[in-house]
Amino acid sequence: MEGHKKLDVWSLITILFLALFCLILVYPLFEILRQSVLDESGHFTIAQFVRFFSQSYYSKTIVNSFKVTIAITVVTLLIGVPISYFYSFYQLRGSKVIFVLSVLCCMSAPFIGAYSWILLLGRSGVITQFLSRYLGIKIGSIYGFGGILLVQSLKLFPLVFIYMNGAFKNIDNTLIEASANLGCVGLKRFFRVILKLSMPTVLAASLLVFMRAFADFGTPLLIGEGYRTFPVEIYNQYLGENGTDHNFAAAISVIAIVLTALVFFIQKWATSRYKFSINALHPVQKKTPRGLSGFLMYLYCYGLVAISFIPQVYIVYLSFRNCDQAVFKPGFSLANYQLAATKLLSRSIRNTLVLGVGSLAIIILFSVLIAYLVVRRPGFWNHLIDTLSMLPYIMPGSVIGIALVLAFGKQPFVLTGTMLIMIISLVIRRMPYTIRSANATLMQIPMSIEEASISLGTSKLKTFAVVTVPMMANGIISGAILSWVSIVTELSSSIILYNNRTITLTMSAYVAISRGNYGLACAFSAILTVLTSISLVVYLTLSKSEDISL
């Protein structure tokens, strides 16, 4: 900072943000820490932690979570990197379709895939029955480790796909040509040049997949059966029918935060070893796929996307089937939708839209302001704001949910059961992503334009509003619609915070599944799928681009 500076508008905004973050981030985190070291009568104890680590019934959940999460991360890379490579280096027909469908897969509500795969591949699933009746093939259980791995990999590989597309696009064609001149082509070139150049992105994508998979709650809940994972255990401790134990849930949450933080830093360290910058002055020339390899390429891309998208299509199909509670019956009708209409459908849709739009507006406002503070006025306090805002990135959704309940379920701030607490959770969960992209955007905008505006007599705030923000708009909007979709399909913290007044479409679908009203669940899920599809189409037409930044 430039020495002693007069307090201006921006200093005021810094103070406001610090106060706000203390309230909605630091205070809940502090509460969860405090509760984790208290016993029922309020005395200090570390018994909760001892209990967790000494009883393998609990500590095993960490091992399970890590095992399945690492497997998911590896598999998404294995299937995501090739599809992105084909997409970026070859002129595929219908590439837009591949792209849009795969994005839709990762945007779907977290548990819908799991639920649909059970209906398809479960012990009495359609495909299972077909295979065993006509072909005599018995497929193993879809539940447990394998099921979680299947569902999550097919849902999360698009993240790798999207990330890698960006990296591959930045590779300069001259590097490819140079390696060819030196005799390095084909697979060898792919591993030694192309993949190495995109290593930072591979690591970034891995981290994102890891965090999502580790924190995911809906999939293991439905398809995990005996395979007990960490987020489900937190949920059980908090919402279990017997022996509900808030202090223990808080202790597990603290352990979760420590572990994810550790992973975060390991990734940071790994990334720092691959620091270099390339300027793609000569973008890669896309080749036309030919012959057998071309055919295989098409088969791979379309096959992968089709398999990932099947669950959603099947759900939409089932939503029109007649259904009595858990049993699908022959014939088609709108009965499931009519039933949904009596089950808070209109309220769910209204809440979903209000929460989505409201949270998004706040996220955008905050992100733009914070980006400005961090990029244009770097200093201790503004970096503190930046760091604080990143905290939720390493907190699983259920941990945020519990932290908010612990903090805002009692005086002086009683917010449980309100829309506000839902908005707070959505804002703090999604903000890290939008702040990142706002920061990146602002860094590319030269300061001279703003200085010109100020030296011409426009006030700082007005300059920000009429000069800076419009220049940032593109970068912000691209991230915003995708944030919106993930807000709309949010489950893990809402499940702890929602009630009948603040229920959303995702929650309605979840409640229907967990109560065994399968037809109803399909109807809610189908509406949700339509909503996310429309959002994506709106986004693609508005932004006129194929790029998506998450």
Add this chain to the structure above:
Amino acid sequence: MKRVIALLLAFLLVCPFVFANGSKESVPAEGGLGKNLVLYSTMTENDLNNLLKGFKVKYPDIEVEVVNGSAGELTARITAEKNRPQGDLMWGGLGNSDGQAYSEIFEHWISDYESEVMPDYRSNNGFYNLDHLSTVVFCVNTELEKKLGLDIKGYKDLLNPALKGQIVLSDPNSSSAAWNNLSNMMAVFGNDSKDAWDYIEGLMKNKLIISTSSSVCFKSVQSGEYVVGLTYEDGASTLLKSGATNIRMVYPQEGASASAFGCAVIKGAPHMEAAKAMVNYLMSADGQSSLGNALGTLRFTNTKAKYATTYLPASSEIKWVTRDVDWLIANKKQILEHWNKLYNSVN
């Protein structure tokens, strides 16, 4: 310039209140019974639809909104909302083996009909109104049973290796239905006895599947995912009522017992009077008779209630065992820890 700051400040300060108020509006404070009632319930769709139908006849002006969930979810929600109650009463999942566990979140109030309740099922904590009984049963898929060549009669049949990985129970740590089944095993084999734990270990070694939701234990048996579900009468018989022909209920020949479940008014309920009216309705002979006849799947506790249990066997056809409710209340935590330890060593 100043105006912009003022606006921004105003926005930041006001927005919480705007949203907070938005949700407050929908909680009207009215005199008398009021027009709204929020019911938290673990009961099946069938139970709830029929309750609301009967209640509507008596109180046509009250609009009832139902929040469905497991007992754990709902009690956790009520606890979280303690300082700003959103629900009025809870029905189902509140069992007589809970003791004083939820003393803090419910009104210490008992219905006007308590004296008519069977003596065994009078409130044992002063705030649960125990209206119905939930007997443990096995829900058996008859098609799959036949295919395996089995005839399942009781607990010992479940140890048959042919049923490996085909028996499902919900998690006793989080489901009252599973705790009900575990309690019955204790009653049959002896509280905390070696026999009891040996049997449970055998069951686990036969790859007992633990599901996250208690409705899985009858619904997924009917859909063919599992052969046997350890569950409760009401759930399984509701499927029979809706026309399922591929399942049957087996009352373990070693003995069956029931847990009494009930309803309670949430402390500080926004629509207190309407909530009490509903509890009174659920506990009255009239209410239980009409609900009982509409359902045919549930046994009630009011001695004066007269109804047909069309989908249930007569009480005399079942071998009953008695469970020691006080012992269960006192030992719940320890039993669950033993269960968890055992589950972990087997799996």
